[in-house]
Amino acid sequence: MKVGRLRGVPSLKRRLLTAFLILLPAAWMVSAVINYRAASLAVNELFDTEQAFFAQILASVNLEARAQGYKIRPTLPRTLHELFDDGDEEEMDADIAFQLRNGAGEIIIADINQTELPFSRDYKGFYNVRIDNREWRLFYLHDRNNDAFALVGQRMKTRNKLVSRLVLGQMMPWLMALPALLVLMWWGVRRSLRPVDRLARDVRERAPDNLAPIAAPVPAEVGPLVVALNRLFARLETTLANERRFTADAAHELRTPLAALRVQLEVAMMAGDDASRRRALAKVMSGIDRATRLIEQLLTLARLDHLAAADRRPADLALCARRAVVLCADAADTRAITLTAPAEGVIWPLAGDEGMLEILLRNLIDNAIRYTPPGGEVWVECDAAALSVCDNGPGVAPEWLERVKERFSRPEGQQASGSGLGLSIAERIAELHGLKLTLDNRPGGGFIARLSRVG
Numbered sequence: 001m002k003v004g005r006l007r008g009v010p011s012l013k014r015r016l017l018t019a020f021l022i023l024l025p026a027a028w029m030v031s032a033v034i035n036y037r038a039a040s041l042a043v044n045e046l047f048d049t050e051q052a053f054f055a056q057i058l059a060s061v062n063l064e065a066r067a068q069g070y071k072i073r074p075t076l077p078r079t080l081h082e083l084f085d086d087g088d089e090e091e092m093d094a095d096i097a098f099q100l101r102n103g104a105g106e107i108i109i110a111d112i113n114q115t116e117l118p119f120s121r122d123y124k125g126f127y128n129v130r131i132d133n134r135e136w137r138l139f140y141l142h143d144r145n146n147d148a149f150a151l152v153g154q155r156m157k158t159r160n161k162l163v164s165r166l167v168l169g170q171m172m173p174w175l176m177a178l179p180a181l182l183v184l185m186w187w188g189v190r191r192s193l194r195p196v197d198r199l200a201r202d203v204r205e206r207a208p209d210n211l212a213p214i215a216a217p218v219p220a221e222v223g224p225l226v227v228a229l230n231r232l233f234a235r236l237e238t239t240l241a242n243e244r245r246f247t248a249d250a251a252h253e254l255r256t257p258l259a260a261l262r263v264q265l266e267v268a269m270m271a272g273d274d275a276s277r278r279r280a281l282a283k284v285m286s287g288i289d290r291a292t293r294l295i296e297q298l299l300t301l302a303r304l305d306h307l308a309a310a311d312r313r314p315a316d317l318a319l320c321a322r323r324a325v326v327l328c329a330d331a332a333d334t335r336a337i338t339l340t341a342p343a344e345g346v347i348w349p350l351a352g353d354e355g356m357l358e359i360l361l362r363n364l365i366d367n368a369i370r371y372t373p374p375g376g377e378v379w380v381e382c383d384a385a386a387l388s389v390c391d392n393g394p395g396v397a398p399e400w401l402e403r404v405k406e407r408f409s410r411p412e413g414q415q416a417s418g419s420g421l422g423l424s425i426a427e428r429i430a431e432l433h434g435l436k437l438t439l440d441n442r443p444g445g446g447f448i449a450r451l452s453r454v455g
Helices: 012-059 078-084 156-192 194-204 223-270 274-305 317-327 329-334 354-371 422-432
Strands: 096-101 107-110 125-131 134-143 148-155 313-316 338-340 349-352 377-382 386-391 435-441 447-453
Touching: 012 096, 012 134, 012 148, 012 156, 134 156, 148 156, 156 194, 223 274, 313 317, 313 354, 317 329, 317 354, 317 377, 317 386, 329 338, 329 354, 349 354, 354 377, 354 386, 354 422, 354 447, 422 435, 422 447
Parallel strands: 338 377
Antiparallel strands: 096 107, 096 148, 125 134, 134 148, 313 349, 377 386, 386 447, 435 447
């Protein structure tokens, strides 16, 4: 099966670059809006202060000077240009307006354009109004000492132009540097993702049978992925090793019974009488039974090798033992062996798969029946610490107590038939259920297989 790049999933590099292309200009725009608002507040505060200051100066004009013959020129003072100068003197006269009114509301002094400013004795402080479709900022001051009203106005256009200049002065360098920043980010993303590219190339170019752990240095963010890959490689190596061992074991163990079947069939074919032929065919049937049991145990062992843990359901090991005793009763009767199950009412609770537990106990009981002489006894006893399968047979030599749990391992000199897999299967099922299988010789003679909880 050809496996290519996953469709519909953009690369991490493209996703990062796309995010930068969107977020960086967006951040610039948000910053520009914030700066504009801040500059607008600062400029308005500055010009409002200057308007109020000029209104105080205007209100302090001696209105009695006119009666004493002094001439007051209705022109814009130069100091006002200095206060509100934005660099465009041609529009300055049109952008600034002021009036000084006496207590009767009559205009005493006004700007050179005689701008009509709305007036009311109740006005006080700042107002935003529209005059001739232009937005103005007006300040009203009532000087009670001189009984005069001072009005100072400024077009908002002047303020807005200054705010725009301030914001552009701050943000234009960042705007001009934006392409360079994007290029630098693209370079940084490519450089930062090089270890990921090397990791992908390493995995892509590996030989199919190379399951060695990845040792190349990777960023901390990719570390969990590498750890998971190494664990996957370890599991695959274990699985492949189990499959190779299963194949080798099956080929080795099936060769002998198949050869024996062939010999017995040849004997049956060459037999000169019916009695000899029947004896040979009986041996063929017995060989087929042994081969069938061997295949079943090999398949069971192969299935167990692939399991990481058994199903955890409430179970009773003593009940499983009673069921296994019933299934093994015929084999015990054939050899005239007394087979005794745990007493009714005895329980040994644990969490596990009852089907697998019955296989475990059947193998232990079947093993005891096979190696106990005819007329012997096999029994299952249970207490709070362990469940044990016991017999009064010959036992096992001490040096073989651990080896008999190995696959296809059988003590020397054994005459009973068997594949040497029963105890291997039992031990594997015990491990999957958190149990420990201990084999020992009984003090009074015989053999004991004990199941106890680990820890």
